[in-house]
Amino acid sequence: xxxxxxxxxxxxxxxxxxxxxxxxxxxxxxxxVLVENEPGVLARVIGLFAxxxxxxxxxxxxxxDHTGHxxxxxxxxxxxxxxxxxxxxxxxxxxxVHEVHDLTVEGPSVERELAIxxxxxxxxKRVEALRLADIFRANVVDSTLNSFVFEITGAPEKIDAFAxxxxxxxxxxxxxxxxxxxxxxx
Amino acid sequence: MTREMTGAxxxxxxxxxxxxxxxxxxxxxxxxxxxxxxxLQNDIRHILVRHEQGAxxxxxxxxxxxxxxxxxxxxxxxxxxxxxxxxxxALMDSIPIVVLTGQVPTFMIGSDAFQEAxxxxxxxxxxxxxxxxxxxxxxxxTIHEAFHVATAGRPGPVLVDIPKDVQFANGxxxxxxxxxxxxxxxxxxxxxxxxxxxxxxENAKKPVFYTGGGVINSGPAASQLLRELxxxxxxxxxxTLMGLGAYPASGKHWLGMLGMHGLYEANLAMHDCDLxxxxxxxxxxRITGRIDAFSPNSIKAHIDIDPSSINxxxxxxxxxxxxxxxxxxxxxxxxxxRGRKTETEAVASWRRQVDDWRKVNCLAYANSETTIKPQYAxxxxxxxxxxxxxxxxxxxxxxxxxxxxxxxxxDPNRWMTSxxxxxxxxxxxxxxxxxxxxxxxxxxxxAGEASWLMxxxxxxxxxxxxxxxxxxxxxxxxxxxxxxxxxxxxxxxYSQSWSEALPDFVKLAxxxxxxxxxxxxxxxxxxxxxxxxxxxxxxxFDCLVEKHENxxxxxxxxxxxxxxxxxxxxxxxxxxxxxSVLV
Ligand SMILES: Cc1ncc(C[n+]2csc(CCOP(=O)(O)OP(=O)(O)O)c2C)c(N)n1
Ligand SMILES: [Mg+2]
Numbered sequence: 001x002x003x004x005x006x007x008x009x010x011x012x013x014x015x016x017x018x019x020x021x022x023x024x025x026x027x028x029x030x031x032x033v034l035v036e037n038e039p040g041v042l043a044r045v046i047g048l049f050a051x052x053x054x055x056x057x058x059x060x061x062x063x064x065d066h067t068g069h070x071x072x073x074x075x076x077x078x079x080x081x082x083x084x085x086x087x088x089x090x091x092x093x094x095x096x097v098h099e100v101h102d103l104t105v106e107g108p109s110v111e112r113e114l115a116i117x118x119x120x121x122x123x124x125k126r127v128e129a130l131r132l133a134d135i136f137r138a139n140v141v142d143s144t145l146n147s148f149v150f151e152i153t154g155a156p157e158k159i160d161a162f163a164x165x166x167x168x169x170x171x172x173x174x175x176x177x178x179x180x181x182x183x184x185x186x
Numbered sequence: 187m188t189r190e191m192t193g194a195x196x197x198x199x200x201x202x203x204x205x206x207x208x209x210x211x212x213x214x215x216x217x218x219x220x221x222x223x224x225x226l227q228n229d230i231r232h233i234l235v236r237h238e239q240g241a242x243x244x245x246x247x248x249x250x251x252x253x254x255x256x257x258x259x260x261x262x263x264x265x266x267x268x269x270x271x272x273x274x275x276a277l278m279d280s281i282p283i284v285v286l287t288g289q290v291p292t293f294m295i296g297s298d299a300f301q302e303a304x305x306x307x308x309x310x311x312x313x314x315x316x317x318x319x320x321x322x323x324x325x326x327x328t329i330h331e332a333f334h335v336a337t338a339g340r341p342g343p344v345l346v347d348i349p350k351d352v353q354f355a356n357g358x359x360x361x362x363x364x365x366x367x368x369x370x371x372x373x374x375x376x377x378x379x380x381x382x383x384x385x386x387x388e389n390a391k392k393p394v395f396y397t398g399g400g401v402i403n404s405g406p407a408a409s410q411l412l413r414e415l416x417x418x419x420x421x422x423x424x425x426t427l428m429g430l431g432a433y434p435a436s437g438k439h440w441l442g443m444l445g446m447h448g449l450y451e452a453n454l455a456m457h458d459c460d461l462x463x464x465x466x467x468x469x470x471x472r473i474t475g476r477i478d479a480f481s482p483n484s485i486k487a488h489i490d491i492d493p494s495s496i497n498x499x500x501x502x503x504x505x506x507x508x509x510x511x512x513x514x515x516x517x518x519x520x521x522x523x524r525g526r527k528t529e530t531e532a533v534a535s536w537r538r539q540v541d542d543w544r545k546v547n548c549l550a551y552a553n554s555e556t557t558i559k560p561q562y563a564x565x566x567x568x569x570x571x572x573x574x575x576x577x578x579x580x581x582x583x584x585x586x587x588x589x590x591x592x593x594x595x596x597d598p599n600r601w602m603t604s605x606x607x608x609x610x611x612x613x614x615x616x617x618x619x620x621x622x623x624x625x626x627x628x629x630x631x632x633a634g635e636a637s638w639l640m641x642x643x644x645x646x647x648x649x650x651x652x653x654x655x656x657x658x659x660x661x662x663x664x665x666x667x668x669x670x671x672x673x674x675x676x677x678x679x680y681s682q683s684w685s686e687a688l689p690d691f692v693k694l695a696x697x698x699x700x701x702x703x704x705x706x707x708x709x710x711x712x713x714x715x716x717x718x719x720x721x722x723x724x725x726x727f728d729c730l731v732e733k734h735e736n737x738x739x740x741x742x743x744x745x746x747x748x749x750x751x752x753x754x755x756x757x758x759x760x761x762x763x764x765x766s767v768l769v
Contacts, residue, residue: 089494095315095369
């Protein structure tokens with residue numbers, strides 16, 4: 001407390017009251033950004049991250065409101081609390097951005113990602129891949145005598161874990177959508 | 187009232203309906219239909235610049251000196267790319283301008299057509315927002331929205347890219363109406379935070395106001411309210427380069443400019459204060475110096491219309507998002523209703539401390555009877571012009587800092603300088619824009635010879651439109667600011683910082699049909715300045731000054747406010763290796 005009876009480092013507008021904003025511990029945040037679906041809007045968002053040196057771990061985008069022409073961009077990013085605050089403020093400044101939500105702070109939220117993986121192999125490895133896919137609730141969406149294509153949804157960590165298991169079993173290709181996320185509850 | 191018309195006609199109609207009286211531009215293939223419409227009317231004056239960069243800086247000068255948005259019209263491809271520096275400059279300094287660019291016809295976009303450039307792509311990071319208009323029916327609304335975005339919230343440059351077929355085609359014109367777009371920045375500050383700031387004002391023992399360009403952008407009422415608050419509280423006030431004039435230099439509580447070349451008393455007050463009230467400024471690195479040593483013991487209140495400015499560099503203890511004018515009004519209201527309290531005695535002793543710092547006389551310099559010192563030239567310019575209805579522009583370099591130190595600004599909108607981007611070549615075209623907006627005022631551009639040459643072609647514009655702009659060149663035959671850094675930082679190795687092969691500025695002026703004045707003798711200076719003032723037309727004043735003068739005070743990069751250099755004696759080995767990587 002200073003002589004002015006104000007606790008230094010407090011800010012009512014910040015969700016980070018309880019720890020120093022200028023801490024250098026990096027955190028992972030999932031942001032949901034509602035934007036006008038006009039040409040160039042994704043370039044504005046990506047350009048902001050590139051130009052200011054922010055991280056993008058994953059990014060998904062699609063129109064979610066066809067009459068209002070609104071798209072929802074889900075961005076997973078990493079940074080110190082100060083950087084995360086800046087990212088949100090900078091996103092909020094883009095004229096065609098309507099809303100910025102930090103699901104990590106506003107949470108709890110559900111995060112889901114979809115991946116499809118091609119596993120090439122025969123014999124025991126093929127059987128083992130199928131067995132593990134069953135455990136992970138991955139679906140077979142294509143198969144030949146030498147290969148499977150699995151489809152799996154889940155939190156990114158689950159997909160990472162599945163991919164790690166598939167690697168020695170013949171993982172040949174993988175495509176991931178990046179995270180889509182929503183707040184839980186109503 | 188909607189009407190059918192061509193896109194080109196719509197452009198002109200929309201500008202008229204937005205109250206535009208002046209457009210700075212340069213024609214080319216992709217904007218010919220619009221130029222045709224300009225030819226056919228007399229309400230909007232078109233100023234033909236000599237380079238599109240000049241058009242944008244002129245529009246900035248116009249905007250900054252009037253508070254109204256400046257407007258430019260340029261062609262596709264090279265016309266648009268030439269505008270990029272001006273757009274970036276306006277973005278950094280929050281200047282509202284609307285740039286209209288021609289584009290190749292929609293059906294040729296993407297084909298590498300003649301003079302095609304991805305203008306919205308190139309200018310996306312250097313505009314507040316931009317649009318490519320693909321249908322004539324959307325054109326009028328887009329232009330109206332462009333004016334709204336340029337001026338609402340934190341002002342900035344916008345660009346509307348208009349393909350040639352959209353200009354030729356017919357569509358429905360819609361007049362401006364109150365913006366219905368979702369972009370409506372918040373102007374009222376949070377009352378709880380404002381009350382907290384008022385409490386801090388009541389309890390502060392060593393307070394300081396730190397103000398910036400945001401006060402000026404907020405409009406004349408904000409400057410008025412600021413003056414009222416400063417007079418009523420008796421708190422000392424300093425300002426950034428961009429904010430000069432919001433509080434008068436003759437005011438009792440004025441500390442002078444702060445920052446890298448700011449005044450000793452201003453920087454020490456910032457360093458030692460217990461309450462810093464930042465109003466419309468953004469803790470730029472030229473202001474803060476070393477962040478971890480920046481004003482270590484103060485509570486920091488930060489008023490800004492742009493939430494991203496708050497906590498970007500310095501943690502705000504009392505953050506207030508809102509328009510400066512609105513917030514100041516509320517602060518005054520709350521503070522008065524609570525009985526106008528301050529810690530009178532403590533503040534008086536703080537002011538005595540500030541007066542002691544003032545006695546250091548940090549702007550002192552060794553004058554000369556044989557050579558014109560740049561500081562002396564500016565002191566004489568101040569003395570001989572201060573009673574005039576005067577506007578000052580600058581280029582970028584030492585002369586700019588000396589102008590900020592030695593010229594006094596009594597009102598907002600009177601000082602046009604490139605702060606954030608530091609664009610050499612800004613001042614001359616800016617002075618043209620200012621003179622057009624204020625035809626009867628004395629408009630002076632304080633220039634360095636090197637900066638001035640960067641947009642010297644605009645002398646043609648000044649002569650053509652009979653603009654009596656005064657180009658006051660402090661000619662040190664050096665890239666003076668670069669030379670100063672090389673002296674202090676790079677072992678006096680003056681790599682490429684000589685202005686070689688300079689023109690004879692008097693002859694140059696005469697070649698364009700302007701007046702040239704040369705002066706290299708302190709004894710002749712007053713007469714020469716008077717001759718410049720009294721000449722009714724553009725003047726190029728070549729003022730030969732001391733070549734190796736350094737600009738002090740100076741806070742070297744990577745140093746704190748209280749590690750300021752006051753003069754040559756302080757400069758030995760000042761910037762350590764860590765500081766020398768900073769700019
Ligand atoms: C377009 C541009 N290029 C380079 C610089 C870097 N720079 C800053 S000041 C300066 C020297 C300016 O020389 P002059 O205009 O003669 O002014 P002086 O410092 O001598 O007063 C330079 C090259 C800049 N600010 N802008
Ligand atoms: Mg020079």
